Amino acid sequence: MQRRTSISAKISLATLFIVALLALLGPYLPIQDPAAFHPEQSLQAPAWLQQPVLGTDAYGRDLLARTIWGARVSLLVGLLGTLVALLVGVPYGAISGFLGGRTDRIMMRLADTMESVPMVAFVLFLLSILQEYRSEMAALGIGRLHLLFFAVGLLFWLPTARVARSEALRLRDTAFSQAATAVGSSPIRTLKKHILPHLAAPVIVMLGLTLPRVILMEAFLSFLGLGVEAPNVSWGSLASEGLASMNPLIAGHWLFLVPAAALATTLLALHTLGDHLRDRFEKSRRL
Amino acid sequence: MTRPKSSPFLRRLGAFLLTLLVVHAASFFLLHAARGGPFDAERQLSPEVEQALLAQYHLDEPVHQQYLRALQDLVFHFDLGPSLRYRGTDVSTLLAQSAPVSLALGASALVIALVFGIPLGLWAALRRNQWPDRGLGILTSIFLALPNFVLAGLAISLFSFSLGLLPPAGASSALHYILPAFCLGLPCAAQLARLTRTTTLETLHCPAVQAARARGVHGLPLLSRHVLQRALIPVLAFLGPAAAGILTGSLVLEQVFALPGMGAHFVQAALNRDYTLALGATLLYTAVLGLTTLLADWGISRFDPRAEALS
Numbered sequence: 001m002q003r004r005t006s007i008s009a010k011i012s013l014a015t016l017f018i019v020a021l022l023a024l025l026g027p028y029l030p031i032q033d034p035a036a037f038h039p040e041q042s043l044q045a046p047a048w049l050q051q052p053v054l055g056t057d058a059y060g061r062d063l064l065a066r067t068i069w070g071a072r073v074s075l076l077v078g079l080l081g082t083l084v085a086l087l088v089g090v091p092y093g094a095i096s097g098f099l100g101g102r103t104d105r106i107m108m109r110l111a112d113t114m115e116s117v118p119m120v121a122f123v124l125f126l127l128s129i130l131q132e133y134r135s136e137m138a139a140l141g142i143g144r145l146h147l148l149f150f151a152v153g154l155l156f157w158l159p160t161a162r163v164a165r166s167e168a169l170r171l172r173d174t175a176f177s178q179a180a181t182a183v184g185s186s187p188i189r190t191l192k193k194h195i196l197p198h199l200a201a202p203v204i205v206m207l208g209l210t211l212p213r214v215i216l217m218e219a220f221l222s223f224l225g226l227g228v229e230a231p232n233v234s235w236g237s238l239a240s241e242g243l244a245s246m247n248p249l250i251a252g253h254w255l256f257l258v259p260a261a262a263l264a265t266t267l268l269a270l271h272t273l274g275d276h277l278r279d280r281f282e283k284s285r286r287l
Numbered sequence: 288m289t290r291p292k293s294s295p296f297l298r299r300l301g302a303f304l305l306t307l308l309v310v311h312a313a314s315f316f317l318l319h320a321a322r323g324g325p326f327d328a329e330r331q332l333s334p335e336v337e338q339a340l341l342a343q344y345h346l347d348e349p350v351h352q353q354y355l356r357a358l359q360d361l362v363f364h365f366d367l368g369p370s371l372r373y374r375g376t377d378v379s380t381l382l383a384q385s386a387p388v389s390l391a392l393g394a395s396a397l398v399i400a401l402v403f404g405i406p407l408g409l410w411a412a413l414r415r416n417q418w419p420d421r422g423l424g425i426l427t428s429i430f431l432a433l434p435n436f437v438l439a440g441l442a443i444s445l446f447s448f449s450l451g452l453l454p455p456a457g458a459s460s461a462l463h464y465i466l467p468a469f470c471l472g473l474p475c476a477a478q479l480a481r482l483t484r485t486t487t488l489e490t491l492h493c494p495a496v497q498a499a500r501a502r503g504v505h506g507l508p509l510l511s512r513h514v515l516q517r518a519l520i521p522v523l524a525f526l527g528p529a530a531a532g533i534l535t536g537s538l539v540l541e542q543v544f545a546l547p548g549m550g551a552h553f554v555q556a557a558l559n560r561d562y563t564l565a566l567g568a569t570l571l572y573t574a575v576l577g578l579t580t581l582l583a584d585w586g587i588s589r590f591d592p593r594a595e596a597l598s
Contacts (some may be wrong), residue, residue, distance in 0.1 A: 124553070220539060226557060260440055271428060
């Protein structure tokens, strides 16, 4: 079979590579402190080739630095949130599908019920209530950022669980897993040695599809003010600040456009790559 | 003797009511677990005054009694208690005031999604791999990837500030709803267009449609009599998730466009720790989402004979 990687997937991969590299190298790049106030140079328009490259905000903070530091938070929450979703969803789905019968019915009924609740509203509610416990959580070393991982993980584990379940259901009836059971392998051992490794491919596809949604959700929560807190920044909170300062009197459109463009480009690249991954997986499955 | 089978619709209705009950209970107890009463931010109160305040809101009773009281009020009077921020206003009153705004926004977004999504998806499927299909593919990817607040920001700067055609914020006339409705509806339309394209392509190759083609049915009759009724069933099933997406989007867009709807209230409540209002809004959202899903299920059972056989 001839395998061709489409040109759009290549461009997406290159874009993501650059974004990830900038985010990783953030602290070592020759950029200004993203939180430093410079009142004397507030609201400067982007100068492109000179300082400030992407302009400054109302407090004189360098937007390039803030966008790069925002990338760190957005990508980190995206990756760890996706990880949480997978760590919850895959075992849940795999156990449900592998055991089958009544356990499967109950576990899936539970999942259906959770799907019919507007989880976003519930998570917002939860986040606001957890605010009351800030000092206790701070003592345990749990910050707002850690809460975000779990909040977005909570939102996105269901689709992963469904995919894992349908795969486990299929794998349960294969000859190799029945053979393992026949020679006396315990259900846990079969699940671990024979089912879970086969879930890798669909799970990677799910990862590709979930990652952009998690990043979007983080941006969404931060945009509403329930995500990251100052001095941390993320693309969502930057876009929110930018949108607030976008009016004909201030004319600071770059404050919105720069983080919005960073977010949109990254999401577009991730979506393209995720779709590509899925198509390829489905094609290889059919053959 | 066989037990009479309960109708699937009634079973779903039961599950829906149970979900509402569970969401209410979960939110209620979460709310009570949140230590720090609603009057903490006030000036230092004398013990008598605080006691009187607690008694007025029945906060001095044991938790289970408070829960039963809340449930009773909700079921018999649609009463969700007073808002903790807007003194002297009931949560139900606040929700009743803001729900029409959100409903108008959500309904117009859904109409936009249907009006644009389905025909465009059909068009792309019928012109597969030609320019309409390719162009639409790119367009839908962009609309799916853009967060709706980015879309909203771009729309405001273009249509309000640069062209001066539409108002950027507020809700005083129907004109004010145009931008938010499109920002909310277009991403949903993109999803619908993709879905319609996929299901139409599948349907075009199914035996029944091929048989109709072989009999010489072509063009519009083929589409309306044989393709659409099959292709649109998954689209109908998508109504539930679409409603959820629109609901989530409205949380942000009502903020951006300063629409005094439920989403704006809910977000403000979450930020201001107005827990009773947040609870009421969560409950109402659950109800709206559940009803939409019920409606979609009913539609499927009406139009898809296979659904009957399955359930």
